[in-house]
Amino acid sequence: MSGLLVVTAVPAEADAIRAGLTDPAVTVAPVGVGPAVAGAATARLLALAEAAGRPYRAVVSAGVAGGFAERVAVGGTVLATASIAADLGAESPDGFIPIDALGMPPALLGGGSTVPADPDLLAALRAALPEATVGPVLTVNTVTGTAASTAALSRRYPDAVAEAMEGYGVAVAAAQAGLPFAELRTVSNPIGPRDRGAWRMREALAALTEAAPALS
Numbered sequence: 001m002s003g004l005l006v007v008t009a010v011p012a013e014a015d016a017i018r019a020g021l022t023d024p025a026v027t028v029a030p031v032g033v034g035p036a037v038a039g040a041a042t043a044r045l046l047a048l049a050e051a052a053g054r055p056y057r058a059v060v061s062a063g064v065a066g067g068f069a070e071r072v073a074v075g076g077t078v079l080a081t082a083s084i085a086a087d088l089g090a091e092s093p094d095g096f097i098p099i100d101a102l103g104m105p106p107a108l109l110g111g112g113s114t115v116p117a118d119p120d121l122l123a124a125l126r127a128a129l130p131e132a133t134v135g136p137v138l139t140v141n142t143v144t145g146t147a148a149s150t151a152a153l154s155r156r157y158p159d160a161v162a163e164a165m166e167g168y169g170v171a172v173a174a175a176q177a178g179l180p181f182a183e184l185r186t187v188s189n190p191i192g193p194r195d196r197g198a199w200r201m202r203e204a205l206a207a208l209t210e211a212a213p214a215l216s
């Protein structure tokens, strides 16, 4: 059995994690931005490792994220209790309806729009990162960029601590392979009106390096 597979979106996130890793059995793979490419690439990496007789033992989606300002500061670290596909569903005049509430047969929904973190893996990460903010992390296809959509998202997911773009896709790939999953994020920007210049990427990448020893 191989070690842990850590999936990031971009190479800068992978480099930051590698810089802090203490366990040589951890593989870090940058696979692209968004849940579709992240899910497909993770599934392929898991299948190749299994076919080679060296299956991974667990999967972590890791990288930077937007944080809900009242719950986590820029530069802070977040651990997901669940990864939620926040925009998977239907709009209606009465508001957003999550895919789970559309009346589809359960077999068509996979795990639904919420994939909980593996309890043991999450407990190990929490023990190693006691300062981390813990709560649901949303997966979005579109970076939230207005005050109105931030407020709407916050109303729909009042416990959510952060949003990113890959966690749910990676989680579904891990679940299909029967592997434990967790999501670890560091906050590069507050969720809110778009201000790309205010993203603190360097600070968030440094926090990823600091958190990396927890990945073992």
Ligand SMILES: O=C(O)c1cccc(C(=O)CC[C@H]2O[C@@H](n3cnc4c(=O)[nH]cnc43)[C@H](O)[C@@H]2O)c1
Residues within 6 Å of the ligand: 009, 010, 032, 033, 034, 063, 064, 065, 066, 067, 140, 142, 143, 144, 163, 164, 165, 166, 188, 189, 190, 191, 196
């Ligand atoms: O400049 C942009 O608007 C932009 C749009 C998409 C991706 C990026 C990246 O730099 C990719 C990195 C990665 O960052 C995660 N991330 C960071 N902050 C947020 C956020 O506020 N909302 C959603 N995702 C965020 C995400 O996982 C990207 O893959 C730049």
